[in-house]
Amino acid sequence: MPHAPTPLLPVRVPLPGRSLRLWLKLESLGPYGSIKARTAEALLDALEEAGRLRPGDRVVESTSGNLGIALAGLCASRGYRCTLVVEPSTPRASVALMTEYGADVVTVPEQPSGRTLDARLAAVRDILRRDGTAVWTDQYGSSANPRVHTTGTAVELAGAAPDAGFDAVAVAVSTGGTLAGVADYFRAHRPTTRIIAVDAVGSAALGGAAAHRPDKLAGFGSGRASRFVARHHWDRRVRIRDLDAVAACARIRDRTGLSLGGSAGASVLAAVMDAAGRPATADAACVCPDGGDKYPQLTGVVALDPAGATAEVVAALDALGHTRRDAFAHPGTSPVTEGVAKP
Secondary structure, three states: OOOOOOOEEEEEEEEOOEEEEEEEEEHHHOHHHEOHHHHHHHHHHHHHHOOOOOOOOEEEEEOOOHHHHHHHHHHHHHOOEEEEEEOOOOOHHHHHHHHHOOOEEEEOOOOHHHOHHHHHHHHHHHHHHHOOOEEEOOOOOOOHHHHHHHHHHHHHHHHOOOOOOOOEEEEEOOOOHHHHHHHHHHHHHOOOOEEEEEEEOOOOOOOOOOOOOOOOOOOOOOOOOOOOOOHHHOOEEEEEOHHHHHHHHHHHHHHHOEOOOHHHHHHHHHHHHHHHOOOOOOEEEEEEOEOOOOOHHHOOOOOOOOOOOOHHHHHHHHHHOOOEEOOOOOOOOOOOOOOEOOO
16 A cells, blocks of 8 residues: 655743753554554565465564554455454554454463563464464564664654754654664764654663563553664664653643543653753654554543653653644654644
8 A cells, every 4th residue: 555654743942041842753643543554564465475475375463552553454455354462451442443454363461570462472373383374574584674773664764844944853663663774874874863762661672681561551662572673773872761752742742632542642751851961953853653542541541740750751742741832844744633632
């Protein structure tokens, strides 16, 4: 399916003595409501082009939600059966959409110490052993994952930037495909742009050990290290607590009417934290993978002040509490109206 470029929404975030113009790339307004539609299409295309996926085969994947929705829809349209492996924290609304598209959904039990992803992947391997028609799309290892963000997502982002370009781009990680793909493009074509890698506290995506996350946001962080991301892909790594990401989402929603998913809230918070310490940063972009409508943790949340937040996080959340829409619209950017409530 052809992807029309997803829009950028500029907002102003006040910082001491100046303001930051923050550009939100709204992937919720793309196919299947998330950036994972790009990934899903690229994974299927790569398997078809290699002759490894044929009509009637069963597509199998482990997913925290968004990729599963897109795969289920695409498989239905292309004539494949689809089995998706999820975990208890996968949003019920996401599972319902997978089922509506005709996918079989397998739920594995929650595992201690942040190791539930391992259980999901073990279930995938078991399905592959038992079903000779099953083909794994492997979002965790297929080069099609980062490549689609190098050739698509990043090109759109750079093409719709203000004339001076972006001083920084913040990208949250799960598999790391989006971060690696966007970083590869900007390193090659916009090398002065800082790349901010955003991971969850308790995630192992960018190194370190996985840990229990009682407030875990689906699609943010991972129980294992990314195979795509290397040290050269970021200038700064920021780890955000799930509750702090929720608070950022609440402030953006209350000030702009825009509902962001948890990983987008984490990226926004990290971008503001980074800009606060860099007076030269005037324009920063955040890749916003999806909206907040599927996530119960984000529904009806008031602009809370999470206990235990660091001083840097508290200052950034306070700034986000004074966010306003920006009147500027770049000629290459479509106006954003759908899915945005009146503030």
